[in-house]
Amino acid sequence: MLRGKKIAVVVPAFNEADKIARTIRSVPGFVDHVLVIDDASNDATGRIAERSGRRGLEVMTHSRNRGVGAAIATGYRRALALGADATAVMAGDAQMDPADLPHLLAPVLSGDADYAKGNRFAWSDCWRQMPWSRYMGNVALSLLTRIACGHGRLFDTQCGYTVASRAALGAIDPDTMFARYGYPNDLLGRLARAGARVVDVPVRPVYGPGWRSGIRVWTVVYPISFVLVRAFFLRIFARGGRLPAERPPITQGIRRASGSV
Numbered sequence: 471m472l473r474g475k476k477i478a479v480v481v482p483a484f485n486e487a488d489k490i491a492r493t494i495r496s497v498p499g500f501v502d503h504v505l506v507i508d509d510a511s512n513d514a515t516g517r518i519a520e521r522s523g524r525r526g527l528e529v530m531t532h533s534r535n536r537g538v539g540a541a542i543a544t545g546y547r548r549a550l551a552l553g554a555d556a557t558a559v560m561a562g563d564a565q566m567d568p569a570d571l572p573h574l575l576a577p578v579l580s581g582d583a584d585y586a587k588g589n590r591f592a593w594s595d596c597w598r599q600m601p602w603s604r605y606m607g608n609v610a611l612s613l614l615t616r617i618a619c620g621h622g623r624l625f626d627t628q629c630g631y632t633v634a635s636r637a638a639l640g641a642i643d644p645d646t647m648f649a650r651y652g653y654p655n656d657l658l659g660r661l662a663r664a665g666a667r668v669v670d671v672p673v674r675p676v677y678g679p680g681w682r683s684g685i686r687v688w689t690v691v692y693p694i695s696f697v698l699v700r701a702f703f704l705r706i707f708a709r710g711g712r713l714p715a716e717r718p719p720i721t722q723g724i725r726r727a728s729g730s731v
């Protein structure tokens with residue numbers, strides 16, 4: 471519990487045998503439910519997760535690989551059933567700094583936001599930490615997602631470190647979430663159409679020596695293009711064929727400095 475609220479963390483994991491134990495250990499003690507979704511890994515990810523013995527741990531296993539978005543959707547459904555007030559996503563590859571979690575939870579628990587997402591670009595030496603290919607791809611996708619979804623001020627749309635309120639999970643509808651890479655863009659489109667308040671919170675980019683990624687150009691270009699074009703048209707049709715005027719800010723940067731958040 472944190473501030474009297476029940477907290478869940480969803481951990482999507484695919485072939486993360488070497489990192490899953492470290493990821494689970496890193497989840498702060500105030501988290502009530504740690505929901506690991508083993509996305510039909512070919513290695514011992516699920517078994518190692520089970521062995522961690524962490525209080526509140528549940529390991530759910532997909533019978534076939536369904537993609538990171540589908541793994542998160544499975545976790546979201548379980549978090550809703552468990553009655554979590556706020557649900558975070560911390561990927562199973564230990565790329566999320568647990569020190570950032572309270573800062574992401576703060577605007578959601580205080581009721582100032584429905585959904586908080588990490589913004590690694592607000593971290594002072596992001597350009598030094600993040601591989602150049604990720605940096606450039608992220609800038610491009612952030613700008614395109616802003617146009618497609620209407621989140622005028624958000625950046626780092628591909629950051630998977632997020633916290634959703636119970637109401638936001640209802641608006642997202644886990645049953646129909648986009649299953650593969652492209653899920654963050656799909657999700658931001660859904661939240662915008664629902665009028666959710668989404669905020670960016672600075673988080674530390676983590677790309678250590680053991681970093682490897684499942685992202686390949688061909689696995690992201692087509693799905694994300696599809697998601698963005700669909701989000702753009704849904705946004706237009708949601709307003710009877712008119713492009714919506716920019717809403718009064720449902721998004722705002724949240725600074726960590728000097729006691730805010």
Ligand SMILES: Nc1nc2c(ncn2[C@@H]2O[C@H](COP(=O)(O)OP(=O)(O)OP(=O)(O)O)[C@@H](O)[C@H]2O)c(=O)[nH]1
Nearest residue numbers: 482483484486509537538541561562563683684685
């Ligand atoms: N690649 C991949 N990852 C999955 C899948 N299902 C769950 N995941 C998990 O999703 C998380 C994010 O995957 P990554 O491929 O590292 O993508 P990312 O961290 O968003 O991007 P990078 O900056 O490239 O590391 C990891 O914890 C994976 O274990 C899947 O089908 N494919």
Ligand SMILES: [Mg+2]
Nearest residue numbers: 563565682683
């Ligand atoms: Mg990764």
